[in-house]
Amino acid sequence: MSSIDKKVALIFGITGQDGSYLSEYLLSLNNYRVIGIMRRSSSFNTGRLDYIRDKIELVYGDISDTACVFELISKYVPDEIYNLAAQSHVAISFQLEKYTMDVDALGPLNILQAVRLLNLKDKCKIYQASTSELYGNTLNTHHLTSLDENSPMNPVSPYAIAKLYAYHMVRHYRDAFGIFAVNGILQNHESSRRGDNFVTKKIVLWAKYKWFSSLQNYGMKNDKLRVDREPLHIGKLDSSRDWSHAKDMVKGMWMILQSSTPEDYVLGSGVRTTVRTFIEKVVQAYGFTVEWKGSGLEEKGYIQNEVAIIIDPRYYRPNELSDLVGNPEKAKTKLGWQPEYNIDTLIDEMIQNS
């Protein structure tokens, strides 16, 4: 297929976890020209893309720069715009309130306005990376068993509040202007390419590089402990999340944009796992078990009678979201979306490749 016949996909946030998997997925379809927006940075931020660097086009830009977004969209006239760009760390959003709003709320508005004002509504479809964080503690307050497209949204962090603005603007642009703009309301998704300060990756990196001796022994019973081992410092142990693999999620993003009608979809595994269980599973993968003793801030996790996990209130948030689990039934029945990973194969991939 010549490059003229290919669909043009413009990805904001291409250098992040999802951006790299989405690029890989689109390239595998063989009919996409993939163009990604990267930020200027004092150090290289394209490490997740090195292996496909020669198959994609990268251009400098920033989603919070209105003129830049307009110029990029008018230059490339994309068939599909994926907005994955965000200040995506919930805990850090409490310290970066306005910045998070500028990027996560007003950034998507720049894209929507560009498509409308450049009269590209019949050409460009827009995917917005919405999040299960929009729901806040709705599971508990409304006594629900899982979260679907109709569950009430009560965000409890600056990140989620900014994302709620974008979510509603996407709906508004769809209803008011007939633009094909959709929200993927995604539960947590992880991988070996996850940012190092998200809890799953932090646990995997600790096990692999700070506690157990080497990957060579991974999966064998009685792996050795490192001589210079250091305990894991962790926040809320009993928060639960619905953890999927990012590879499954990016395929879902693409499917959402291929639908004949623009609609919002929840994607997730439908299975909740606590931070505590995630730690236990990672430790079990190395052939060991965790014994928990004490409670609250005094609780500790022991491996072979040695303190290995310490509760550290530095990782508590001003407002904690204690429980999230999604109901992806609509995506499964209407789009035929089916995830391939489960929590155990996700952990396996993370340990192998991190």
Ligand code: NAP
């Ligand atoms: P990520 O790894 O943090 O990637 C975020 C991307 O956005 C990076 O490429 C980052 O660039 C870019 N970015 C940040 N600020 C920008 C700006 N001002 N202009 C342009 N680009 C900017 O996040 P992710 O896990 O891939 O998630 C992708 C999207 O899904 C995010 O919007 C996130 O909020 C949302 N989401 C994620 C999850 C999840 O569990 N992963 C769940 C639901 C929703 P740098 O590389 O230069 O930092």
Ligand code: F7E
């Ligand atoms: O926290 C608890 C923490 O930072 C998960 C983003 O991709 O998913 C992500 O947001 C849970 C929370 O992810 C530590 O309190 C305990 O309950 O890995 P996380 P997140 O906040 O769920 C949503 C869907 C997004 O949209 C976001 O962009 O783990 N936790 N101890 C900890 N969390 C961190 N980071 N570090 C700890 O030491």
